[in-house]
Amino acid sequence: MGKLFAVIVFVIAVLSAIPIITHSWFGTGISFAPPADISTHGHAIDDQLSDTMVEAGLSFLAAQFVLAFFVWKFSNRQANAEIKTFPGGAKGLVIAALVLVGTEMLALGILGQKAWASVYFTPAKPDALQVQAQAGQFAFYFRYPGADGKFGALHPDKIDEGNSNFFGLDPANDVDSRDDIVTGELAIPINREVHLMMHAKDVGHSFYVRELRIQQDFVPGLDLSVHFTATKVGKYEIVCTQLCGLGHYNMKAYLNVLSQEDFDAWMKQKASEQ
């Protein structure tokens, strides 16, 4: 019975590692790899993820194999079989854990800090494209400042979805808001930094674009921001990852990365639609 346990643990460990190594579900073509990164900071996160995968994967396999091997070898022995002590005893193991895991964790912690810093510790450049994002049950809306480069003030009491006043703007009294462009998709130019200023209209939500390696919660009452630069033209899904109510699963929008010319044309068209 102990030998059966050993075999099963061994097989489970190997089978568990296969989809990680091949990035697919046993040759079915279903991909488990993160999609190709389209941001300037994402490679640091990806590198960190692969380094961690190697370290975690080796620890996982080593521990499972040793468990299987020892159970195979030492289960159901004779009643008078000699009981042996692991060479080095507890002291050796504690030192091994401290040295191996300690350095491993320290390395991951220090390296990981760089990847984290690349997203959060550098402020957006002053010439970054300013976009405001609002999350509400169950849609995202985006606002561009328009030709004057200024966002109009927000008045939550003026929010009126029936009349498409999603942000609560007051164009009658507020000059800045008159040329603001409000859309349901986030169009951005390629290779230009975007400064996304985020606020929630009702409850908590989150902004997650896998390809962009960006995830940031919208927290009611807080003005948060992220900044990123997309490097590949294309349409990508923005999904909500913070449980926000019954329509949570269906709360999505698109990130549309355009060439500079296409972006300018898009902006012009949207401005004329407002």
Add this chain to the structure above:
Amino acid sequence: MSDSVVKAVPIAGDAVHHHQPPQSFIRKYVFSLDHKVIGKQYYGLALVAVFIGMVLSWLMRIHLVWPNWPIPGLGLLSKVGAPGGVMTPEYYLSILTMHGTLMVFFVLTNAPFAAFGNYFLPIQIGAEDMAFPRFNMMSFWTTFLAFCILIAAFFVGDGPPIAGWTSYAPLSAVGADAGPGQGFGQTLWGLSIFVFCIASLLGSLNFIATTLDLRTKGMTLSRMPICTWAWFITSCIALLAFAVLLPACLLLILDRVAGTSFFIPAGLVISDRLQPHSGGSPLLWQHLFWFFGHPEVYIAILPAIGIVSHILINSMRRPLLSHKVVIYCMMGIGFLSYMVWGHHMFVSGMNPFSSLMFSFPTLVITIPATIMTLIWLGSLYGSRLRITAASLFALGFISMFVSGGVSGFFLAQPSIDIYLHATYFVVGHFHMVMGVAAIFGIFAGTYFWFPKMTGHMMNESLGKLHFWFTFIGTYCIFMPFHYLGLAGNVRRYSAFVDDFLVPLIPVHRFITIAALCTGAAQLIFLYNLIHSRFRGAPAPDNPWECTSLEWIMPSPPPFDNFGGKHVVVYHDPYQYGVKSSTGDYLMQNSPEQAEVRT
């Protein structure tokens, strides 16, 4: 093994305060003051909760992959939530919320800690009962009340809550405007957890007082069995953790019913209505909740670590390489558990510098966890391992603890968490390390202590069969969760409509089938439990040739445990691998000095 069973060593001293059991049915079985009855009551409650929780997980898994299939009988549970047996998106979220709440609070906190702890902690230290038997009875019945309040949420008009077991504000705080289920159902959730906190505080105080005050002669702290240590450390953690959740729930309830704004800021427009609140902070709820929530993980896993170590030592017929190091590791984990709550909040908008400060202790917690794992593995080396249903679950626990532990490397790093946060990777991680591992601890404890608790042996073959199905099944369910997470599969979705999620549905189908099969295999356990309780072979006093004090008394133990006598303890808890008159082990209360054989 049975022919080598030795009669229990007689208990030293005269009976000085022998007590008769109560005679009335109510005092004996319902409002009992006996820690053993209360332990069984906790176990029974956890068993009911785990079966409800498991069925709820089935409903979720079925809905995810066969959304239009009318589930027989579900329509009767909720006509609004599941008309004709097909559940609505909000009912899916209700089930998700109830599953998480039941499992975390009423199963993972109750079974390994309150149930086994209540039953065996006093016995293992040679006490007649808990320090405060009336408090103890109150803790159980308060927990029961909390359970009833939570279950009542299923039957209220606008349905059970939908905010998840974490109940993030303001979704959980603003009331019915936030959607169906956020009305009275969510208030009941807050109330239930509030009451549960009171019960847990009473329970942990009792455990701490009992351990410190009621140890018998010779039972020094270092002679306490490892599971007693685990329950003791867990009660210290629980005392601080639930003391924070208690006021947090109170504030949440006040926001909901009294119009306060602890967690709700100004200017929120929900369901086209400007909310009449201002000044609150949703992050405050997250900080308070996770200040409790992370230690809660260790409240679930530490007792399992203790139980599994106790059983492994017995099965290996040798002490661990170091008893003390494992206890220090448990203390270290308990201490660190209060410094890491922010790793649940890396992308919540808190200061990015604090993310690094929370990341570091999270990575450091790996060190005591690794030391413990290496000590288990190192102790297996050169042992004489006996394979029983209990030891299989204990070995399975190590495998699960490792598998669930290594995925923690990823989530401890804020940079990687940007990508993996709120995906199925997280779901896989905590189900393995906190859910399945702790439940393996419960199973191991059940197979090991059932003979003592009931006086009957469980069927070993059925126990082993149950292990194989459960071990393989849980890997089939929870390993693929990690792969889905790497593909960015977002959690808490009631349907997969996004373009990138649709291709992953076949994997979800595999998981659903695995979950149904593994769940069905639990019927073997249930059958074994009930059948053995009535028809199982009579249990000897010490069927596993174990050294700790629970095995010196008859199975099941008499009402006053040691027949009114004071046990005297002479040894460290795990005298195995020795040469004594009893065989290769020596009971803790045996005055004999054994020769070390190795």
